[in-house]
Amino acid sequence: MQPVRERTNEWALWVVAVSCALHATEELFTGWQAWAKETLGISAPTSWFIVANAILVVVALITASGGWRRPTAALVVPCATLVNALAFHITPTLIQGRVAPGLFTAAFLYLPFSSWALIGAARDGVRPAAMAKAAFGGIVLAVGVVFAARAV
Numbered sequence: 001m002q003p004v005r006e007r008t009n010e011w012a013l014w015v016v017a018v019s020c021a022l023h024a025t026e027e028l029f030t031g032w033q034a035w036a037k038e039t040l041g042i043s044a045p046t047s048w049f050i051v052a053n054a055i056l057v058v059v060a061l062i063t064a065s066g067g068w069r070r071p072t073a074a075l076v077v078p079c080a081t082l083v084n085a086l087a088f089h090i091t092p093t094l095i096q097g098r099v100a101p102g103l104f105t106a107a108f109l110y111l112p113f114s115s116w117a118l119i120g121a122a123r124d125g126v127r128p129a130a131m132a133k134a135a136f137g138g139i140v141l142a143v144g145v146v147f148a149a150r151a152v
Contacts, residue, residue: 009120010067012113016078017060019109023081023102024053032101039092039100042149052145071126072133078117079138085110088146 027033033049036042044052060077067074089106093099121131 008068008124009116010064010074010124012117012120013060013064013067013074013078015113016081016110016117017057017064019105019113020053020057020060020077020081022109023084023105024049024057026105027102030101035101036149039096040088040146040150042146043152044149068121068124068126071121071130072137075117075121075126075131075134076137076141078114079135080141081106081110081138082114082118083139083142085114087142 028046028049033044033046036044056077063070063073063077085106089100089103090111093103118131122128
């Protein structure tokens with residue numbers, strides 16, 4: 001007989017990983033590249049956009065598979081997607097008065113499920129220090145990608 005696995009909130013990590021793929025798809029088909037050039041000064045060829053987002057999805061899946069055994073790594077992507085949703089989709093939509101491409105998946109997938117990954121981690125006993133490191137890593141990742149893309 002196998003031991004019963006304790007129920008956790010690690011499932012949210014998997015939803016965030018799938019959300020990354022859905023978010024990139026929404027951005028691709030709603031004109032994110034033209035919007036990003038105009039709004040953020042990012043010129044992202046389609047091939048670069050697809051490869052960068054494929055890497056993100058793979059990383060999100062790999063880190064989700066580690067779950068709370070590697071909580072800092074597992075929470076970097078949810079932290080980055082929260083920053084992405086707030087700083088690069090919701091805020092620009094409010095400031096510009098027009099929908100930023102990617103807003104819907106940012107608001108209805110990233111915001112709730114990335115938040116739940118953090119809330120669930122805390123409820124499951126992930127140490128605050130690990131969560132703080134993940135938050136720092138997520139901010140650096142989200143903002144770093146924008147600055148790196150602007151530099152290219």
